[in-house]
Amino acid sequence: MKEYSLSFTAGSLLFPETMEVIELFLRESDWTIISKKVLTDNILQYKSPKSTSRIFNEIKHRISQFNEEELRYLLKSDRDTQTGMLWLAICMQYRLIYEFAFEVIPEKMTLWEDSITYYDYERFYETKAEDSPRLANIAESTQYKAKTIVFKILHQVGILNKNKIVPMILPPALGEFIKNKDNSLFRLFPLNNRELERWLND
Numbered sequence: 001m002k003e004y005s006l007s008f009t010a011g012s013l014l015f016p017e018t019m020e021v022i023e024l025f026l027r028e029s030d031w032t033i034i035s036k037k038v039l040t041d042n043i044l045q046y047k048s049p050k051s052t053s054r055i056f057n058e059i060k061h062r063i064s065q066f067n068e069e070e071l072r073y074l075l076k077s078d079r080d081t082q083t084g085m086l087w088l089a090i091c092m093q094y095r096l097i098y099e100f101a102f103e104v105i106p107e108k109m110t111l112w113e114d115s116i117t118y119y120d121y122e123r124f125y126e127t128k129a130e131d132s133p134r135l136a137n138i139a140e141s142t143q144y145k146a147k148t149i150v151f152k153i154l155h156q157v158g159i160l161n162k163n164k165i166v167p168m169i170l171p172p173a174l175g176e177f178i179k180n181k182d183n184s185l186f187r188l189f190p191l192n193n194r195e196l197e198r199w200l201n202d
Contacts, residue, residue, distance in 0.1 A: 002095045004128070005200070006146045010058045010136070017044045018086055021059045031060065065092040073177065081173040083183060084189070087157045091188050096135075100124055101108050101159075108165055110192055115163050116185050118152070121147050147149045149162040154164075165190050175199050 011017070020043055024034050035119055038056050039049055046052040057171065063071060066089060091098040100153045104120060129135040138146075154160040158168065168189050170178075178185045179199055 004091065004096050004132055006142060007058060007088045007093060008062075008090065008097065008153075009142065009145045009149050010041070010054045012149055013083070013086055013090070013173075014055065014059060015083065015086060015156070016059075017055060018063065018084070019075070020044065021056065022075055025063065026068070026071060026075065027170055043186060046179060052059050062089040062093045065089045070181075077173045080156055080171045081089050081177070084171065084174040085151070085177065086187060087159075088188065090153065091185075096128070096146070098126075098152070098188070099128065100150065102184075105159070105165075105190050106187050109167075109192065114165055116121060116160060116165060117163055118151070121150065126150050159190055168197070169195055170199065 001059060021034070021038070022035060024043070025031075028034050028037070033058075035056065038044060039173055040050055042052065044052050044055055046055060066074065066085075070085075074082055100121065104116060108114075108116060108120075125135065125147070149165070151160065158166055158171070160166065168191060170189065170191070179202070183200060186199060
């Protein structure tokens with residue numbers, strides 16, 4: 001099991017930056033060359049090399065959750081499917097976000113609760129920190145930043161709108177991708193029973 005990491009505080013969904021790196025990867029297929037191009041040509045359009053390097057490393061780790069065929073699938077898909085796949089990559093890369101989504105979203109849907117709040121996250125974090133010295137020793141300022149980034153991503157993906165849960169109907173391309181990869185990943189999206197059964201029983 002992966003150790004908890006809060007390195008996602010470097011950036012939120014990073015949609016345009018990630019798409020740039022994916023296109024570059026599919027052309028070059030060599031991370032050394034790609035890293036040099038990103039830094040030399042400032043492809044990500046950040047002011048400092050340090051910021052560029054940090055963001056690039058996070059994007060690299062995220063998209064490394066997919067193989068080349070899956071990245072090509074992402075690149076040719078519609079915008080909603082691309083966003084959903086980037087959300088999956090984030091969840092697969094960062095254990096804390098994965099567990100928050102996997103545990104909290106289905107519970108909220110089951111209980112017919114229509115919002116996810118900072119309090120929900122704080123309670124979740126405290127529970128995880130009880131069994132993880134790493135989380136327990138994270139500075140409060142970093143904990144706060146992590147919380148704000150998680151909620152920003154949830155809004156960017158369309159799972160939340162002003163902290164209200166937005167039940168989703170998955171784009172066909174995204175649903176097919178999840179079905180072929182791992183059915184448990186459906187739990188990372190706010191799907192009602194009908195939508196979930198549509199994909200599981202199709």
